[in-house]
Each structure stands twice: as C-alpha cells, then as structure tokens.
Amino acid sequence: MKKILFPAFILLLIASCTNNHPKQEPTARQENTTGRIMVPQFNADSAYRYVAEQVAFGPRVPGSAAQQLTAKYLAEKLKSFGATVTEQEFSARAYNHEILSGINIIGSYAPEKKKRILLAAHWDSRPYADHDANPEFHRTPIDGANDGASGVGVLLEIARIIQPQLPETGIDIIFFDLEDYGPPEDTQNEDAGEFWGLGSQYWAKNPHQFNYRAAYGILLDMVGAPDAVFPMEGFSLYYAPHIVRKVYDRARSLGYENYFPQQQGTYVNDDHLYVNKYANIPMIDIIHQDPDSKNNAFFEHWHTINDNLEAIDRAPLQVVGEVLLHVIYNE
Numbered sequence: 498m499k500k501i502l503f504p505a506f507i508l509l510l511i512a513s514c515t516n517n518h519p520k521q522e523p524t525a526r527q528e529n530t531t532g533r534i535m536v537p538q539f540n541a542d543s544a545y546r547y548v549a550e551q552v553a554f555g556p557r558v559p560g561s562a563a564q565q566l567t568a569k570y571l572a573e574k575l576k577s578f579g580a581t582v583t584e585q586e587f588s589a590r591a592y593n594h595e596i597l598s599g600i601n602i603i604g605s606y607a608p609e610k611k612k613r614i615l616l617a618a619h620w621d622s623r624p625y626a627d628h629d630a631n632p633e634f635h636r637t638p639i640d641g642a643n644d645g646a647s648g649v650g651v652l653l654e655i656a657r658i659i660q661p662q663l664p665e666t667g668i669d670i671i672f673f674d675l676e677d678y679g680p681p682e683d684t685q686n687e688d689a690g691e692f693w694g695l696g697s698q699y700w701a702k703n704p705h706q707f708n709y710r711a712a713y714g715i716l717l718d719m720v721g722a723p724d725a726v727f728p729m730e731g732f733s734l735y736y737a738p739h740i741v742r743k744v745y746d747r748a749r750s751l752g753y754e755n756y757f758p759q760q761q762g763t764y765v766n767d768d769h770l771y772v773n774k775y776a777n778i779p780m781i782d783i784i785h786q787d788p789d790s791k792n793n794a795f796f797e798h799w800h801t802i803n804d805n806l807e808a809i810d811r812a813p814l815q816v817v818g819e820v821l822l823h824v825i826y827n828e
Contacts, residue, residue: 539655548646551646557645585603592678597675613668615671615772617769619672622640627800674696704776714779715744722809729759745757747824762786
C-alpha cells in the first residue's frame with residue numbers, strides 16, 4: 498500500500514467524537530441486533546492462517562514465482578469455498594514504463610442475483626521497503642502481511658463461512674493485483690497517483706462481466722495491525738457517504754466504535770478510488786489510519802521490511818470480519 502496522501506485534504510479528527518474508553522475486545526460470536534437474521538460466526542484464527550499462507554509464498558511482486566503461486570492459491574481457495582471464479586489477466590504500464598503482468602481474481606456467489614455487494618482487497622505486496630529506517634532496504638520487496646494480505650485473509654474467511662448460508666444479496670469478492678507498484682518514495686511526484694491501483698483501474702474499465710453492477714462496494718486495506726483504528730476515509734465520504742454510515746452504524750451497534758470511530762480521517766489513493774471513478778460503483782475503504790504515526794499517517798511498519806507476520810493481530814481481523822458479515826446479512 499503506497500499510500501499517496503493528499504495533504505490539502507487532511508482534516509483534524511473531531512475531538513468531540515473521541516472515545517477514550519478501552520476498546521471492547523472482539524468476541525467469537527456477536528448476537529444479531531434484529532433477532533431474526535442469523536449471521537455466521539467469523540473465525541479470526543482461520544483468517545490469520547490465510548494471512549500466514551500468503552506470506553509464506555514470499556513477496557508477491559510482478560514477475561515472481563510468489564505472484565504465480567499466490568494467484569493459484571487464491572483461485573483454488575475461492576473455488577473450494579463454492580465461488581464461481583474468474584482469473585482476469587491483464588497488462589499495465591508502471592511508473593518506470595515497464596509493462597507488468599497482473600492477475601485480478603474474482604469469486605462470485607449467487608451470480609444470478611441482480612443486487613450485489615462487492616468486497617475487495619489487494620493481494621500484491623510492495624516491491625520497495627522505501628519507508629524503512631535503513632536506506633539499504635529501500636529497494637527490497639516486503640512481505641506485506643498487513644498491507645495486502647490482512648484484507649485478503651478476512652475476505653477468504655468470509656468466503657469460507659458464507660457458502661452454507663448465503664446472504665440475500667449476491668456477493669463478489671475481488672482480489673486486485675498491482676495495487677502497490679507505485680514509484681519509490683525518492684522518485685514520487687504530483688502525477689504519481691495513476692501508477693497506483695493498476696489492477697483496480699483495469700477492472701473498473703474492463704469488468705469481469707459485461708455491464709457489471711453492484712449496489713456498493715467495501716475495500717479492506719491494512720486491517721490487521723495491533724491497535725488498528727479505521728476512521729472514515731475521505732474519498733469514501735465523498736463518493737459513498739451512505740455506505741460509510743451503513744457500515745459505521747453497524748460497527749457501533751456491535752460495540753466496536755473504538756475501532757470504527759465516527760470521525761473523518763484523510764483522503765487515501767487506494768483501489769476504491771478507481772472503482773468509484775471508472776466503474777461508478779459507490780465503494781468505501783476500511784483502512785488503518787493513525788494521525789499520530791510518523792510513517793505517513795499509517796501503521797508503524799507501513800512499507801518497511803517489518804510488515805511481516807509478527808505485525809498481525811487477530812483482534813482487528815475479528816472485528817472487521819464481524820462488521821462486514823453483519824452488514825451483508827442485514828441487507
């Protein structure tokens with residue numbers, strides 16, 4: 498996750514909304530507030546295992562064996578969980594004019610249903626540890642345990658558990674490739690934004706299904722770090738404020754307002770931006786933001802060699818997974 502920030506849009510968090518109480522620890526089961534709809538139980542241990550299995554392949558960068566092995570792994574996992582799988586191979590021009598090969602992996606549930614919800618995460622990892630404290634690592638690929646694999650792990654667990662009891666809406670899960678192949682920090686410029694999110698840009702302009710539509714989308718990014726907090730991302734509020742409200746109200750009803758504070762964060766150039774711009778599907782981004790971080794307002798190990806499995810905590814995986822399940826099963 499690069500992440501390109503837009504400093505002109507960065508807003509202070511609303512002090513009056515800050516909740517200083519300790520975070521509620523996630524539970525293995527949350528009762529549905531309606532009393533009618535049975536929501537499957539999310540298993541953070543299972544999601545964590547999927548994160549670990551991705552990381553075990555090595556850095557998932559274009560042209561590597563890890564890229565091919567991980568793509569095969571993701572497609573096979575979705576198929577084993579009952580999804581109709583599409584592997585969308587594409588080429589894209591990188592910031593350095595290199596032509597990269599990518600693979601977007603799409604898993605669809607109940608493809609015949611017209612009302613659909615799109616869930617997404619990027620599965621590639623950053624080819625440069627360009628924010629590492631040691632300059633020797635600035636051209637070293639990273640594991641991307643949190644920045645990429647954590648969101649995929651949550652969605653794989655959702656894919657696993659919805660199969661026996663599908664929600665009323667159709668579900669599409671998309672794993673975007675080539676999200677994080679933007680220019681290194683020491684070469685970035687104001688025009689660098691379009692070189693991020695290459696897989697989502699391609700899919701948004703060339704969806705896997707002709708005339709594909711979804712009622713809305715939810716993107717997960719960096720959802721596994723200890724003490725993760727997900728304020729309302731700026732572009733999400735701009736393009737899809739009604740979806741932000743839906744998700745954050747649901748999180749509050751589950752007792753997770755400390756993870757999902759009703760506060761505006763900053764604007765992040767992420768895959769959801771291109772889905773909004775080019776596919777015209779209202780999509781929000783659930784992404785860890787920390788205004789006190791010294792690492793570009795993201796988690797401590799963002800774009801460093803320490804974004805590895807040791808940086809993953811099961812608690813936020815559990816919280817994010819539960820919130821998503823309660824959102825989609827209450828449609």
